[in-house]
Structure formats: structure tokens, C-alpha cells
Amino acid sequence: MSVLVFAENWDGSFKKSTYEAVSYASSLAAKVGGSATAVVIGNVSDTNALGKYGATKALQFDGDNMNHQGIASILAQAAQATGAKYIVFNGTWKAKGAAPRLAVKLNASIATEVVELPSSTTPFNVKKKVFSGKAFAHVEMAGDVKIIVLSTNAYGVHENAVSIAVEKGSGAATEKDVSLQHVEYQKTAGKINLTEAELVVSAGRGMKDPGNWGMVEALAETLGAATACSKPVADIGWRPHHEHVGQTGIAVAPNLYIAIGISGAIQHLAGISSSKKIVVINTDPEAPFFKAADYGIVGDALQVIPKLTEAIKKLKG
Amino acid sequence: MKILVCISSVPDTTTKITFADGNTKFNTAGVQYVINPYDEFGLSRAMQLKEKMGGTVTTVTVGRADTEPVIRKALAIGADDSVRIDADPVDSFQVASEIAAYAKDKAFDLIITGRESIDYNGGAVPGMLAELLGINSVSPCVKLEIEGNIATMQTMIDGGKEVVKSNLPVVAAAQKGMVDESELRIPNMRGIMAARTKPLAVVPGSASGNTAAKTFDLPAPKAACKMISADNVEELVHLLHTEAKVI
Ligand SMILES: Cc1cc2nc3c(=O)[nH]c(=O)nc-3n(C[C@H](O)[C@H](O)[C@H](O)COP(=O)(O)OP(=O)(O)OC[C@H]3O[C@@H](n4cnc5c(N)ncnc54)[C@H](O)[C@@H]3O)c2cc1C
Ligand SMILES: Nc1ncnc2c1ncn2[C@@H]1O[C@H](COP(=O)(O)O)[C@@H](O)[C@H]1O
Numbered sequence: 354m355s356v357l358v359f360a361e362n363w364d365g366s367f368k369k370s371t372y373e374a375v376s377y378a379s380s381l382a383a384k385v386g387g388s389a390t391a392v393v394i395g396n397v398s399d400t401n402a403l404g405k406y407g408a409t410k411a412l413q414f415d416g417d418n419m420n421h422q423g424i425a426s427i428l429a430q431a432a433q434a435t436g437a438k439y440i441v442f443n444g445t446w447k448a449k450g451a452a453p454r455l456a457v458k459l460n461a462s463i464a465t466e467v468v469e470l471p472s473s474t475t476p477f478n479v480k481k482k483v484f485s486g487k488a489f490a491h492v493e494m495a496g497d498v499k500i501i502v503l504s505t506n507a508y509g510v511h512e513n514a515v516s517i518a519v520e521k522g523s524g525a526a527t528e529k530d531v532s533l534q535h536v537e538y539q540k541t542a543g544k545i546n547l548t549e550a551e552l553v554v555s556a557g558r559g560m561k562d563p564g565n566w567g568m569v570e571a572l573a574e575t576l577g578a579a580t581a582c583s584k585p586v587a588d589i590g591w592r593p594h595h596e597h598v599g600q601t602g603i604a605v606a607p608n609l610y611i612a613i614g615i616s617g618a619i620q621h622l623a624g625i626s627s628s629k630k631i632v633v634i635n636t637d638p639e640a641p642f643f644k645a646a647d648y649g650i651v652g653d654a655l656q657v658i659p660k661l662t663e664a665i666k667k668l669k670g
Numbered sequence: 671m672k673i674l675v676c677i678s679s680v681p682d683t684t685t686k687i688t689f690a691d692g693n694t695k696f697n698t699a700g701v702q703y704v705i706n707p708y709d710e711f712g713l714s715r716a717m718q719l720k721e722k723m724g725g726t727v728t729t730v731t732v733g734r735a736d737t738e739p740v741i742r743k744a745l746a747i748g749a750d751d752s753v754r755i756d757a758d759p760v761d762s763f764q765v766a767s768e769i770a771a772y773a774k775d776k777a778f779d780l781i782i783t784g785r786e787s788i789d790y791n792g793g794a795v796p797g798m799l800a801e802l803l804g805i806n807s808v809s810p811c812v813k814l815e816i817e818g819n820i821a822t823m824q825t826m827i828d829g830g831k832e833v834v835k836s837n838l839p840v841v842a843a844a845q846k847g848m849v850d851e852s853e854l855r856i857p858n859m860r861g862i863m864a865a866r867t868k869p870l871a872v873v874p875g876s877a878s879g880n881t882a883a884k885t886f887d888l889p890a891p892k893a894a895c896k897m898i899s900a901d902n903v904e905e906l907v908h909l910l911h912t913e914a915k916v917i
Contacts, residue, residue: 363829370828420834421797422806445828450809453797456763462880463762466791483790483886487687490790490883533806533836536822540830548828552917576917588851595826600683600788601707601846609916620683626889630914632906633895643895648909652900664907665917 356382357437359428359448360391360403360411367397369510369549372406374443374503376511377470379407381439381501385474392431392522394419404517406510412522420533421450423526429458430524438498444505445548452502461498468507482507485600485623505548506606507627541595545579552578553607553628555598556586557621559614559635559654563591568658569613575665581605583615599624614654617642634658671725671816673716674773675749676783676795678706678759679733679740683788689886696789696886703740708784712844714855715814716782717748723816725779726750730772732757732765732875745865746857752868757875761790764879766798771877773803778839780821785810785843790883796843806836812847 358378361371378389391408393400395417403411412435414427424447432440432455440455442448449465456463466482468489476493482504483490547553554573560566573580580596587597598605600620606627613634615621622645625631633646634657643649650657681687682702690697705713716727729744729752731737741752755768773781781803786793793809800807812831813824821840824833824847842848857865898906910917 368828421809425797425801446810446826447828449793450797450807450825453762453766453794454801454807456794457766457798457801463794464881465793478884481791483883484681484685484687485788485791486889488689488886488888491885491887493882493884495880495882533808533834536833536835538827538830538832539824546829594847609910609914623683630910630916632910645892646895647892647914648906649895649897650900650903650906651897657900657903660903661906664904667904668907668911668917 355387355435355437356385356389356439356441357428357432357435358389358391358408358441359424359443359451360393360408361443361445361447362393362395362397365395365397366399367402370443370445370505372510373506373508374441375403375406375408376513377501377503377508378441379513380470380511381441384470385439390435390437392428394424394427400519401517405512405514407513407515408517409515411517411519413519414522414524416526418535419526420531420535421447421454422533423530424451425454425458426526426530427522427524428455431522432459432498434523440498440500442500442502444503449502452500456500459498460496461500462494462496463500463502464492464494465502466504467501468504470508486604486626487623504606504627545577547579547581547596547605548603550579550605551608552576553581553605553609554578554611554613555581555583555615556613556654557583557615558585560586565655566591568655568662572658572662572665575662575669583621612642613658615642616640617645671719671723671780672776672778673719673725673727674776674778674781675709675713675716675727675729675744676769676781677709677713677729677731677741677744678784678787679703679731679737680706680787680789683707687888693885693887703737705740705743706784706787708786708844710854711846711848712782712784712842713744713747713749714849714853715844717855718849718853719780719816728753730755730769732759732768734758738870741870742865743857745868745870746861747855748861750868752870754870754872755875756872757877761879761881762792762794762798763881764877766795766802767877768875769795770799770802772873780816780838781841783841783843785845796841800841803841805839805841807841807843808834808836809843810845811842812845814842814848
């Protein structure tokens with residue numbers, strides 16, 4: 354039984370979230386007794402890299418920077434051609450946009466924000482995040498075809514090298530599929546992508562002044578971390594909105610989340626509860642964030658951050 | 671402009687989440703329900719568009735009578751009329767099917783949803799609805815401008831934003847940015863009075879879903895936080911390196 358996986362690429366290269374989806378798909382294939390076939394749309398230089406995570410086959414389709422509809426259309430054709438019963442997506446914006454459309458095309462059931470392999474396959478039962486990560490639901494999926502959209506960084510990347518056959522897929526998006534016109538990209542150049550980041554340094558109103566962010570950025574740079582912030586800080590324009598983490602912002606799932614001068618309101622915690630380790634730095638020992646933290650320092654951020662940066666520099670030699 | 675705004679009624683963002691009946695049901699005792707925050711951004715944008723271009727704003731909710739206070743709030747904010755499709759929402763596919771069946775022959779120029787509902791976090795209704803109606807969708811949509819028959823929208827991509835254009839009708843899934851927080855509409859007394867007599871039609875639901883949440887659980891409780899002196903950040907770095915192994 355073939356498991357299809359959408360192997361998203363960005364201007365011709367894969368990212369961690371792609372490998373995560375392929376890792377999941379190959380483990381799922383092993384569970385249901387089949388193999389994982391990756392669907393690649395657009396020109397990618399190193400499709401073979403997908404074999405490292407367990408894809409035994411890759412189907413290559415034309416179409417650069419395809420929109421949600423086009424992706425759904427191509428995947429529907431690939432699913433029909435391969436008779437796939439399971440289709441796996443990573444948790445990126447594009448995948449989250451395409452997967453529901455595909456579910457309708459294939460009359461498939463869909464679960465999003467999935468964090469683990471199915472606990473049983475008959476009936477098919479997966480665990481997903483609900484209430485913005487404040488809880489999990491065990492969802493039973495009916496239907497002949499099932500679509501799984503992963504929660505970024507929950508399952509992780511697992512190497513499982515196999516030999517991969519790359520073939521040209523047959524089929525293409527129709528004119529109607531691509532009637533949503535691309536106008537332009539506004540990329541945030543050079544920055545580490547927050548939703549995929551393994552290390553995140555985040556700061557809130559406790560920083561007192563936007564002028565104090567230099568030390569936050571220096572800490573992030575020393576660590577190789579992405580920067581983030583609480584909502585009020587974005588609202589008052591100290592930081593750009595795309596950095597705002599939480600219930601109404603974006604959700605992150607790093608290995609380490611360092612929260613500086615953030616009180617730890619429930620709406621903020623909703624965006625970071627999947628972090629593996631949390632460090633909190635706050636002047637107030639009663640700040641609610643300490644309850645969610647693994648390590649805490651009670652102290653003035655403006656004093657602590659530069660020292661922390663120095664200590665990390667020392668560690669890294 | 672004929673605008674449809676999909677509104678889901680969700681627990682207030684400060685709700686402490688617990689489950690009942692052997693972890694098979696969300697415990698609704700004492701829970702305050704609100705308009706899904708993303709839908710609120712969408713509704714506020716719909717009001718701005720109506721004021722600029724004329725037209726009507728209709729809201730649709732799939733839910734039982736207990737969702738009516740939230741629907742009345744949408745009417746108080748300024749929607750002209752509302753429809754409640756009388757069914758328990760079970761999953762995104764059922765909700766999208768109900769809304770599609772309702773909207774199919776109503777010639778809406780624009781359908782606005784939220785980018786996800788903050789309770790079950792499906793994020794799937796907008797794409798499904800658009801696919802069922804055979805139209806374009808943009809999710810998440812952080813800017814929405816209409817000129818003539820063309821919608822210009824900004825969406826998020828990983829690593830930035832993309833501007834796209836579509837003919838109407840289109841489904842736009844609101845994310846903060848479609849309006850700023852300061853532009854969110856708050857019902858005033860006149861709105862609340864007017865909402866009492868605005869039309870709220872109840873129609874029967876008939877669609878079924880294909881997924882079912884069987885049980886729920888909460889994340890395992892955290893071990894106590896290890897406190898480290900502010901004068902000893904080296905200790906923190908040491909622990910992060912050797913104990914947590916994250917740096
Ligand atoms: C519907 C809704 C949705 C929301 N969504 C979000 C969301 O997505 N994300 C989000 O973040 N918030 C969200 N909020 C807001 C949230 O409730 C909090 O108001 C917000 O997270 C607080 O931000 P903050 O911690 O930066 O600021 P504050 O609450 O002002 O906290 C500042 C903290 O800094 C500490 N501090 C002060 N000085 C220093 C210093 N020198 N050194 C170290 N620490 C210091 C203080 O002790 C305090 O704990 C939402 C609210 C609502 C109602
Ligand atoms: N029961 C519902 N009634 C009306 N609209 C809904 C309902 N559930 C979800 N929606 C709409 O679909 C969006 C995405 O929801 P979801 O796919 O459930 O995350 C929400 O922001 C709403 O606009």
C-alpha cells in the first residue's frame with residue numbers, strides 16, 4: 354500500500370519540515386505495510402535526498418511555486434495513479450492550505466496538527482493538538498483515503514536511508530487550478546524561519562524599550578536562534594508582527610525557548626507549549642511563566658542577557 | 671458586495687481546558703463562548719468593505735441554539751442578518767459541506783472565514799469550502815482589498831509573505847492583519863439593541879463528517895522549574911548544554 358508524501362521545496366531545495374513529513378510517511382508505510390512515495394512539484398536539484406528519510410520513490414511534477422489549488426490538483430492525480438490510501442503533509446502554510454482542498458477532491462478524511470504515528474490503524478486513530486496545544490484529541494478517521502497534516506517539529510526528522518527511484522509524474526495542474534495569480538513575494542530575508550527554528554529567543558514588554566532589543570538579537574545570533582516576541586510588543590510596533598508568538602500569532606515548537614520579560618499569559622503559552630525546554634528570565638518571581646518553565650532566572654533582563662550571551666560564547670569557544 | 675462571514679463560537683481564550691465523561695467530552699461547565707478571534711478580524715474587515723462599497727454582510731454558523739449569543743454579537747457588531755445551520759459541528763468537512771450547501775446558490779461575492787478555529791484547530795474549513803464551491807481560496811489572508819471584480823490579498827508563506835490576486839468570488843481566511851487589532855469592531859449599545867430584531871434564520875443541517883474525536887488528554891504536567899541565580903548564568907548554560915542538551 355503506497356503512502357504519498359508532499360515533499361515541499363523552496364526555490365528548489367528542501368527544508369527540515371519536508372524531511373519530517375517524509376520520515377513520518379516512511380514510518381507510516383512500514384506500519385500499514387507499504388512504501389513511501391514523495392511527490393515533488395517544481396524543479397529540485399537533489400531529489401535523492403528524500404531517500405535518506407525513507408522515501409523509496411519520488412514522482413517529479415512540473416510547476417514552480419504552485420499555489421494551494423495547484424498542489425491539491427497534482428496530488429489528487431498522483432494519488433489516483435498510485436492508489437495511495439494515505440497522504441502525508443508537513444505543517445507549513447502551503448501544506449495546510451493544499452491539504453483540505455485535496456481531502457475534498459479525494460473524498461478523504463483529514464486530520465491536521467498531528468503529533469504522532471497512529472496508535473492503531475484499524476480503526477485509524479491519530480493524536481492531534483487541540484485548543485492551541487493546551488490539549489490533545491485522539492481522532493478516529495473514517496473513509497478509504499486518509500490525509501495527515503503534521504504539526505511542525507512534533508514528530509521530528511528520522512533518518513532511514515533507502516535507495517530512491519526518481520520518476521517523472523504524469524499529470525499537471527489545470528488553468529483553473531492556477532487561476533489564483535501570483536503578484537509578488539515579500540520575503541523576510543536571511544532570517545531563521547520561526548516556525549521551524551530549533552532555538553528561539555523571545556522577549557516581551559519587560560524589555561522596556563525597543564532600543565534594548567540589540568542585546569536580544571546578539572543573544573539569538575550567538576545561539577543561532579530565531580527571535581520572537583509577545584503580542585503587545587508587536588502591537589506597539591517594537592517588533593514586526595511576524596515575530597508575534599501565541600494564540601493569535603504563530604505557534605513554535607523549538608528544542609529551546611528562552612522567554613525574557615514575558616509574563617506568561619495563557620494566550621502566549623498557547624503558542625509555545627510544544628517547546629521541549631523553556632527558560633524564563635523575569636524580575637518577578639511570581640510571573641506565571643515560571644510554572645511552564647524548565648529553568649528560571651529571577652533577575653533584570655538588561656543585566657542578565659549580556660552575561661548569558663558571554664557565557665554562551667565561552668561555551669562555544 | 672454580498673459578503674458571507676463564517677463565524678464559529680469558541681471558548682474564550684483564557685478558558686482552562688478540562689474534559690468530562692471519562693475524557694470523551696470537552697467540559698463546557700462555566701465556559702464563556704466568544705466569536706472565534708480570527709472570525710472577528712474577518713467580520714471587522716467585512717464591515718469596513720461594506721461601508722466603503724455598499725452591500726450586505728451575512729453571517730453563518732453551524733451550531734445549536736447555544737451559539738445564538740455569539741451570533742447576536744456578530745449582528746450587534748453590524749452584520750445585516752445571520753443564518754444558523756442547526757447541527758452539532760463534528761468536523762471541518764461537515765461544517766464546510768453545510769456552509770457550501772447553503773452558499774451555493776446565494777451568489778456571494780466574497781466569503782470570509784477565520785484561518786482556524788481556536789478550539790479544534792482544524793484550519794480546514796476555508797480550503798474545503800472553496801473546493802466544494804469550485805472557487806479560489808487564500809489561507810491565511812493577512813490583507814484583503816477589493817477593486818471591481820478582483821480581490822488582492824496577502825498571504826503568509828514560510829519565510830515571508832506573498833501577494834496574490836483572484837477574481838471574485840473567493841474564500842479569504844482571516845488572520846490578524848486583515849484588520850489591525852485597533853480596528854476590531856466592538857458592539858455598542860445601539861448595535862446591541864438593533865441586533866435583537868435583526869433576522870436570524872435557522873435552517874436544518876444534513877451533512878455528516880468523516881472524523882470523530884474519541885478521547886482527549888492534557889499534556890503531562892511539567893516538573894518543577896529549576897531556579898538559577900542571576901549571578902550564575904554559567905550554571906544555566908552548563909545545564910542547557912549537559913542536562914537538557916539543547917545547546
Ligand atoms: C484574545 C486575546 C489573544 C491574545 N493573544 C496573544 C498572543 O497570541 N500572544 C501573546 O503574547 N499575547 C496574547 N494576548 C495578550 C496576553 O494576554 C498578554 O497580555 C501578553 O502576552 C503580555 O505580554 P508581555 O508578557 O510581553 O507583557 P506583560 O504582561 O506586561 O509582562 C511583562 C513581564 O516582564 C517582566 N519584567 C518587567 N521588567 C523586567 C525586566 N527588567 N527584566 C525581566 N523581566 C521584566 C514583568 O515582571 C512581566 O512579567 C492575547 C490576549 C487576548 C485577550
Ligand atoms: N461551526 C462553524 N460554523 C461556522 N463557521 C465555522 C464553524 N467552524 C469553523 N468555521 C469557520 O471556519 C474557520 C476555520 O475553522 P476550522 O477549520 O474548524 O479550524 C473558522 O475560523 C470559521 O470561520
